[in-house]
Amino acid sequence: MFEQIINNLIQSGWSIVTLESNWVCATHVSQQRGLLFGNFSELPQEFKPWIRNYANISQWDAVVFCPKGIDSSDLKQHRFPNVQLWYWDTQKGNLFPFPPTNDQRIPQWLRQLSSGEAVFLETNSQVGKHFVPFLTYTLLGINLIVFLLMTLAGGSTNQSVLIAFGAKVNTLIQAGQIWRFLTSAFIHIGIMHLVFNLYALWALGPLTEESFGHRRFLIIYILSALGGSIASFLFTTALSAGASGAIFGLLGALLYFSYKRPYLWKSGLGMNLIVVIFVNFGFGLLQPGIDNFAHLGGLLTGTITSMVLAKNNSKVT
Template sequence: MFPQIFNTLQQSGWKLVALEGNWVSATHESLNRGLIFGNLNELPQDFKPILQSSDLSQWDVIVFCPQGIDSSDLKKHHFAGLQLWYWDIQTGNLFPFPPTNDTLIPNWLRQLASGKDALSGFAKPDVEDFKPFLTYVLFGINIVVFILMTLAGGSENQSVLIAFGAKVNPLIQAGELWRFLTSVFIHIGFLHLLFNLYALWSLGPISERNFGHWRFLVIYIMSGLGGSIASYFFSTALSAGASGAIFGLLGALLYYSLKRPSLWKSGLGMNLVIVIIINFGFGLTQPGIDNYAHLGGLIIGFLTTMLLSKLSVN
């Protein structure tokens, strides 16, 4: 059975690597999933060295139990960031620990055991049904703030900009540190709003799908703050806008493609580099564009994504 599983995986585009103790890892970049297979009596003390070599978002460990499984075995081992599945070979039952309602792995293993196509039940999870709801929320917040500013006297009115929380260096120096965050949701004029909403609509869903809802939000907020702080240190002008956060998403996707050679070879990575260069070039030639915020957001987005990826395997 086991050779058949590994052979089918390899034929289905999975990359198999032999590990210590007769364990095997299987990774699939486009599915963003990793699987680790091995016997219960050879279960290692730590999977961290295996996970550190990859940046996949989800890992499952399939533990073969040829002699059956005792309930006490389920609680003996716990690995952060990993879902274990104890497969009782004698009965065909699958026991997850920690407990989970995920039905993907059980259904897929049943298909394998019956000799069906390995990937017929292992489609990329929820791609069609995925809803980037945080992108929608951020999109809505920017529109609502812009409408309120328009009703208050106009988004290009300096007093309105200051009242709504634009980045103003003297006020930040006076203690209004909250402006680093509020300025991310303020736009100066309709075209400024339109360009940033278009960028968010283009980059938000793919970022939220690849990184997950809450990691996407962390990247967005941290990048926005990074852009505001960079602008504070290197520009005395009043400024506002989501550009730092948008560039942070570019930085995050750049890191994502760098860690996945297949995506880089497909052209995604180089396309991101070209987009970044064009936007910086446009900012250098056009007045009133805060390239310091762009650069700050880009760097923080890249670094935040790198840190989150490290934390996910620790």
């Protein structure tokens, strides 16, 4: 991997200099950017002696390879002025920036590089572009369109309309209409139900889609919707509908995502997600008519699905 990185840099016009302790410095004048590469075990006390001769370089990033993994306590042991550190846990494929940063240029480049693609940091037009969560927007649109059609058909609180559009009805599912497990996740009972769920999807969807990627986001969403519907089918006979199972699946996926990344967990994201989950479950226990079984089924399905996808994916994230 190290040799592949260096070869790609040379081919794309970067100047390579070998430093002490097997570290390598790469610079590119036109980008005014410098890159440092080396192992965690050979991390120097400071980078200043290595970079002070490059007055024309305005930004420095150091990719620190951690072949033995990295503990969260290691992240704050080293702080270098004017150098952004990227700890790369090559065992699990995780990338930990320190100090925390929203810069996605280096992570996206390394993600593509680790997948075996020939990527040039200078010419890759996708790197640094604003992420567009188009699947989240698509799901929002589908839910809105279905709600509008239900309203025109007689109202989203009309039981016959709900059944016609695919609500979860146990007797009909037992009769063979298993497609209701999925269709029930795209219909809502009343405007407040729709507003609450679409706001949650709008808040959680883009973050989940960017964290997991478009394809894995869709897998998590659909399987969580199915998991919520199946749990509701198994534990309650009431007619039910809504995207809550899928949304709780996104919560579970984000919870696992932040748990596996100590810098995110310590930022408060993980604890905030836990609070949101417990508050919603508590509200569901106190408020009649809320299908907590669907919530729990979606949460467990989303968490498990994200764990499976993480095991089958060795790319940098």
